[in-house]
Amino acid sequence: HFVLPFVLVFLSLIHLFFLHEAGSSNPLKVNSTGFKISFWPYFGIKDIFGFMVVFFVLVMFVGFLPDSLGDPENYIEANPLVTP
Numbered sequence: 001h002f003v004l005p006f007v008l009v010f011l012s013l014i015h016l017f018f019l020h021e022a023g024s025s026n027p028l029k030v031n032s033t034g035f036k037i038s039f040w041p042y043f044g045i046k047d048i049f050g051f052m053v054v055f056f057v058l059v060m061f062v063g064f065l066p067d068s069l070g071d072p073e074n075y076i077e078a079n080p081l082v083t084p
Contacts, residue, residue: 016047 020039037043061069 020044 017039020043
C-alpha cells in the first residue's frame with residue numbers, strides 16, 4: 001500500500017526510457033531513421049521541465065495553501081453530545 005506509488009513511478013520512468021530509446025511502433029510502417037528524434041536532450045529536457053512544474057505546484061499547495069485541499073469537516077468543533 002505504501003510502496004505501490006514508488007513502484008509505479010519507477011516503472012513509468014523505465015517505460016519512458018525504453019520507449020524513447022527504441023522508438024514506438026509506426027502504424028504506417030515507414031522505417032526511416034531520418035525522422036527519429038533522440039530522447040536526450042529533446043524529450044529528456046521536456047520531461048524534466050514537466051516534472052519540475054508539477055513539483056513546483058505541489059510545493060506551492062503544501063507550503064502556502066495547506067488547508068485548500070483538506071476536508072472542511074475537520075474544522076467543526078467536536079461535540080460530545082452529538083454522535084455521528
